[in-house]
Amino acid sequence: MDVFAEGLAILRRFIAEQGVVDHRDVLAIEKEFRLPVGPFEVLGFIDRVDWIDDETVEVIDYKTNHQLFTRDEVDTSLQMSLYEVAVRRLWPWAKKVKLTFWMLRHGVRQETTRTEEQLADALAYVETLGRQTETATEYPARLNTNCSYCDHRKQCPAYADALKGKREFIVEDLADLEGVAREREEVARLAKALYARKEELEDILKAQLKERDELVLGGVRYRMFATTSLDYPLEPTLTLLADATGLSRDEVLGKLGAIDKKALDALLKSLGKKLDKPRVSLLKAELEAHADKRMSPRLWAKEVA
Template sequence: MSGMRNTHLSYSRLSRFESCPLSYQLHYLDKHTAEPGIPLSFGKALHSVLERLLQDVIDTEYAGPLSEERALQLYREAWTAEGLSGLDLFQQGLCILQDFVRQQGRVDARDILAIEKEFRLPVGPFTVLGFIDRVDWVDDETVHVIDYKSNHQLFSRDELDASLQLSLYSLAARRLWPWAKRVRLSMWMLRHGVLQETTRTEEQLEAALAYVETLGQQMESSEAFPARLNPNCVHCDHRRHCPAYARALTGQRSVVCEDASDLESVAREREEVSHLAKILTARKAELEEVLRAHLTAKEELVLAGTRYRMFNTTSLDYPLEPTVEVLARATGLSRDELVQHLASVDKKSLDALLKDAGKRLGSARVALLKAELGSLATKHHSPRFWAKEVA
């Protein structure tokens, strides 16, 4: 590897180069100090807690339920280490960890093959270095690779099946546990309490290896590393050093469609505007947080010809039974008629209730209950515009 830019490859290096060559240059070649945002630090804190929580299980050869008290202790330590702040975010993390402990249920040290398992995978002239969050024994022919994610959104089936990260993990698991004939792959979506599972075929793994080697060669031979605006720019830990990000903050655009019949031009401008809108919205939120901090001590601020105040908005929720009773007296309609007109159950509230009920009923009973309730639900469909970048 002497004379090469990269002493090794990793999924992080590959994905950074893939999404924005300039970010890769700033991070790995120019060695700029990273400025991780809150989502990254929050995710690291959660990962640290889960790693140490399950490492305790392995070290003590424990079998039984995980401890919420131990999770809270580790969370406090990780929260401080990452320099996080804010009650709302702290509570989010606490709820995520409590849900994880409950969903995990009983653990057995004998079923956990590895935590934060390092692997080195030869790919052509390169070595891919990585760490797998967790690997469980399923049976004498199967291992289960698990990667923890704190994303707000679930992955689509296409994203899951095409994930380069999971492909690398599958290849690594085969080398680390050669007796395993099957490798299950899961993203444990911590905010949702969902394991999104997939597998890989031999053809998919061969394609992943070829792609990694191709990207590696591009990283070695590239002479220019242009910035590439994308949806992740607002989270980039080098955005302060990026000229494209600086231009985006001013709203500058490089593509303006002059002919609406030129659909390629329409699409290019639409994507650029979409990226700019996300960057500007995130910047607006950052600036508002600064103003909010000063408004806590004052009733209002007058700055740059604009008056800023904090105010409360009010929404009304009508309790079902008293409301129906009043309406029944006033309209002469029966309770059943009124309920038929007025009452429906909010999906978010129902999901929260079922999640809480799962602690008592068990996951199998809740799954049946969800199916039964789903058959009662009225489904509404409306057209929505959807867009996703393709390679």
């Protein structure tokens, strides 16, 4: 799925989940705030602020993350802490503030709140960070997984070193888990930068191959070729297999049949226009109860503050 189609699908699901909104309950959209913190000022924009009741507002921040936040990440988010401080100053009548990450890819709202102590700690942290920034004299570039998207990467010495495969750390004792983790993160950053560079170079070669059959460069032959995938239509496939095997159509279907999850999700979305949301949610839960669940272990890693 290309980026536009994926974004459109996310937007359509959000609209279905959101339903009808009374505009009088929406206090602000993309609300700019300037928050004094000691001698500094924090500039930010809040996606949305809703009125809940006469003493409560809800801050909503839309996210398109592929992964949901952990409970700890939600409850310690500096972003949300600063949003609450700003909202309390913008709407001083609000005694309670509900903080919500709306995870658009998942259709999940991750909610949290803050104590007065947490808000004070957040402001103290920002002020400390500001003072450290003022006194710093050097800002060395650090390779990270977002480098491939940076407009300045061609002028970045850290990115240049990554393209050369330069390593800073190689663990010697594989029983040293701290060392293993450190090297793993460095390799992950290098791999992403190198893969992005590979795609950039391949795009140049592909553009040339639109006008010629092949390229021979540096002792390597490059050509474009088409891969083939097959989708078997249900009815004629069942008929042919039933005739060939002597099995009934239901028996063949039982041996081969499985519902494509993407097709099922698309159908459930379309039902959202005809059925009410609780009915669709119940139907989805009933379907999931019958589904065979396969667990595939995957390593998840995220830098902690």
